[in-house]
Structure formats: C-alpha cells, structure tokens
Amino acid sequence: MVRRTGELDAIVDVDDVRVGHHQRLDDRWATGTTAVLVPGGATAAVDVRGGGPGTRETDVLAPSHLVQQVQGVILTGGSAYGLAAADGAMRWLGERGHGVRVGADPSHVVPVVPSAVIFDLPMNDWGNRPDAEFGHLACQNAGRTETRQGNVGAGTGAVVGTVKGGIGTASAVLDTGTTVGALVAVNAAGSAIDPDTGLPWIPTRGLRPPDPAEVEAGRRLFGARPGRRGPVQRPLNTTIGVVATDLRLSKAECQRLAVAAQDGLARAIRPAHALVDGDTMFALATGTGAALPAPGEQGWSERLDAVCAVVADLVAQAIVRGVLAAEPVDEVTSYTRLYPSARE
Template identity: 50%
Template sequence: MPARADAITDVRGIQVGQHSDARRPTGCSVVLAQGPDDGGAVAGADVRGAAPGTRETDLLDPANLVQQVHAVLLSGGSAWGLDAAAGVMRWLEEHGRGLPVGSAPGQRVPIVPAAVLFDLHVGDARIRPGAEAGYAACQAASGAPPAQGNVGAGAGAVVGKLFGMACAMKGGIGTASVRVGEVTVGALIAVNALGDVVDPDTGAPIAGARTPDGRALRHSVRALLAGEAPQAILAGSNTTIGVIATDAPLSKARAQRLAGAGHDGLARAIRPVHTMSDGDTLFALSTGHAPAIDFNVLCAMAGEAVARACVHAVRAARGLRVDDVWLPSASDLQAP
C-alpha cells in the first residue's frame, strides 16, 4: 500500500531538493540521505540502458571500498549536467557531511553519484545545469513530498520519440512509495524515455508516441511489430534515471540488487525500455532507520514504487511548446 505521502520522502533519512532553470526547460534533482549515525546511506546502482551518462557508479560496486554515499544527483543537460554534482559536494562540505579523509576536523569528501538525461533538444542547448544548480537544489531540500512533472531533472523530459519529436509528448519527474509493516520503499524517477509510458496493470499507453495526426497514442511496440519504421535516433538522446530509497538496512551487495529490482518497475511502465538510445540508470539507497525485512518483499516493493512513479511523472506533466513543436501532456491528450 502507498505510504503516508506516496513519495520518496516517506523514507526516513531522505530529503529531496530540486532546481529548475527559468531560461529553458532543464534542471536537476538531488536526494540527500542520512543514516541513523548521521552518516550517509549504503548505496548501489544498476545501469541497463546502452547510452548512460553517470558519475561514481564504479565506486558503488560491492567489491570497492567506500560504503556510504551522501547524496544522489539526477540532472538534465546530458553529460554537461554532471557538473551539477560539484555544487552538491560543496553544499555537503559546508554542512560537515562526507567521507572523513584526515585527522583534522572538517576534512571530508562528500560522495555524490549522479546520472543525467538528454534534454538538449528542448530549447537552447547551451543552457544546462551546472554547479550552481546542484547547490540550489540542496538548499531547497526538505522532507516534504517533492513536486512532480515539469520540475528538476524532469523539466525538459520528453517521452515517445521513436517516430520523431513532432509525435512525442511531455515527460517529467515522479515519485511514489510503498509501505509494508515498518519498512518503506520510495522512488523518484525522471522519465525521458524513447518508449511509451503505459499503465502497469493494463499495458494501455498513457503518454508516448502519437499518431501522425497527433490526436491519439500510437502504441509504439505494436507499431514497430506491424512494420512501421522508427526515425533515426541519436544515441543517448533519451534516458530514464532515478533513485530508489528504503529505510530497511542493506549491504552494498543487496543495495545493488535492489537497484536491479527497480528496473522491473521500468519494464512494467515503459515500452520499449533499456534501448540503445536510452541510458536507463537506477540508484538504490538504504538509510537503515527501520528493521530488516525479507529481501524478496523489498524487491517487490521497489518494482511497484518505480512503476507508479513513472506513471505519476507523466500524469503530473504539463504540455510544452518547443519552437514550432507542441509536446502535449497526458492530460492534454485526454481533454475533449
């Protein structure tokens, strides 16, 4: 069942901040994590898309040294957006949070994994999130339910681009949470997929590629299987990225497996998913504020939270005009 606010911030030890650039639709979202000892969170990552843009994912390998991270950044701006992580690090350093690296007080290095999505086709590509945007997102962080739709990393997100931008629709960022007993799992997902977003229960498309007249959804997979040819697609020009968080205690190996289970949710809500033109990446965080729970239950919770967050992202999105191209939202298409 959904947790209190049906948001990732229902997870104890999690705060979210977002920054949207007023000059064009782009931005970044940061998830701050604190464990019961005021340290960071145990973390893992799973990259399934063929064109990822990431930072510090190797560090999250269970065989590697560092055990905790202090924040995760999701950003627009393609590879340029990774610059925003420097601002997140600066904010964390100013607040005394990071990996101790020396005997002197304050000698800490904040650990900030990050992933980016491609939104450079939406407005002036020279405008993208940098360190200032990451810092501003941290300043805005709180335990309140984060805004959804056209904000943060979802500001410039677009879905359903298999048959060209003229037939695509507005994506966005969404959140959801699931609670079983004393344990909560939440997800924050920025949906910028090449494919369609579908209802996980029925498979019916909610937002994605439209028919040539723009009035109805095309059912991308059905169209491909019927022989319709997709347009030439720039590699990496899409990508769904996100964070799964739980207050159950996990090892690094289990956190990595939880991130992998979250991709079950992407596969339920996005079709096609994990394509050669997507860099789909999920992080998992464990804050350890709750008791342990059966890991198979936790994985089921993660898949459910991710799938519902994807749906929330497109349902909360608002239509956007880019030059002479109109990118309607799911609600626009349903309107009379």
C-alpha cells in the first residue's frame, strides 16, 4: 500500500485529534503531561505488554464493555502519582460538555480519559510530580498544530537506555486517503541505540555511523542507568503512546492497531516489554474518514493488516525521533551529544 508523509508529519494530521503539553523543567523538576484529545469522541483500544504498567481506565476499552468512545488519552510522568493528571483532563472536558451523557442537562457528562504513566521520579526532587493542574493545562494547550518533540510533556523527564528520551511523533497518508499517526513518550529500560554501531536500531535518514571514539564512549556508558543527578539503581522505564486514524473502526479492530503499535515499539527498543517496563499503547479511531469492509467481507483483513503495518512503522519512527530531538538534562546526556558526528 502506497503512502506519503502527512502534512505536519505528526499525529495531529489525523482529523479531530488535538495534542497539548505541560511540563516543568528546572533544577528541581523534570516531568510533564501530554494530552491527546478527541473531544467529539473516538473509538479506542489499548494493549499493555510491560510487566509494570501504571494505567487508569483501561478496562473500559475492552470490546465487550459498555463505553464505546473516549474523549482523550493522558500520557504523563510521575509514576502512579502522575495518574492524578487525568483528573484535570476530566475537569477540562467536563467543563465543555464533552463526555458520556448521564443526565438530562447537557453538562451532565462523564469524560472517559484512559491514562498511562512513565517512571521518571528520580529526575525530580521527591514530591515533584504531575497533578490535576498538569492535566488541565495540557488540555488547555491542546491544538491541531502541536508538533514539538523531545523534552516536552510526558517526555520531559524521560530516559531511554543511557540517553535522554522524549516525545516523538509521525504520520502517514495511505493511497486510500486514510491518515494514520503516532505519538510516543520514549522512556525505557532497554535501549533505542545499538551500542556496537552508535546508530538507532531502526535505519534512520540523516544519520551516518559515528566516529569509533564516540561509539567506544557510548559502549562504556551502556548499561549505566543515569538519573537526574547521576546513576540510579533502578532504571527509568516505560514507553507509552497513542496511535490514531481517521478510519471508522470497531473496538475490536482498534485493538489490532494497538497490538501493531507494540510491534513498532519492540523494533525500536531492545529489549522491550521487560518486567520493569509498563509499555502501554492506545489506539484511537476518529471515524471521520472511510470505513473498512465489514468483517469477513472481501478485502477486510487485507485493508486492516495494511493499516496495522503502517502503525508499526510510525511508532518505530516516532521513537527514534523522540530520542534524536531530546536534549540533555544535567548528567543525563542526549543522543546528539553522545554521538555528535552521527548527523550528516
């Protein structure tokens, strides 16, 4: 299936998807929250592969459960404490009448906002983590043109392997006119870099093999789990993200997209889905575009599999972009600082 890059090459290329970030980055803070909003509602699903997830309202996404649409997804730092950011997102959406209608008055709604967290606590002074205000401000900042990557939102305190992680995003338009996008907060116990080459595991345009001295320096660093103020015993971990499409999909079909998103994660981060990771990927279908053939009809499986293949590619691409866009935070170096000669 032929595809081209989306106009902004970001998840906001998908109709009705908005993205907003709020973060704090100073001597005592390095964390934040990212809101992926679909205020009008979108079919949603989730796939959790890591052994240590921190999530909220993921059970509601099961295909057999009552609620059929969500109004947004929150990705945030702060470990389990950071799930409080979803309270602020619910408040922002509820103030605007977005949610499941539960009463006669249009304001009587319950927004459905599944959420996932990364473990970035060592990047902050103890007690500094996202709260409801972070979620509210991330929603307030949400728009259709947000394309920033690296140290923003949930990626502010992210670390992947031995270097700084961050937010990455990408999009594509298929020859059928379907738009697909991905946004990932890259923060993993594994590495996005092959220590023997100094290059990402995924072939990436604009990079060349770095100088051997830089590769050797990276190899010596490999396995040292850096924290905000030097190595920490427990790795900073968990990669979380959202993929979206304008297709009209059922919850079960959306689930296939979430599964494919984890495939892309496993290509770009090695090892992935560890016991100390909480790798969680959400999928959204806004339904503003075409519908697939009905399940079992001719072309249905081929069309769905083609979209899933693109989803996996975009997630892998977004992960690499998040690493390349990240900037150092104190002792935590970045890819471009560790391998300066890799840029063509």
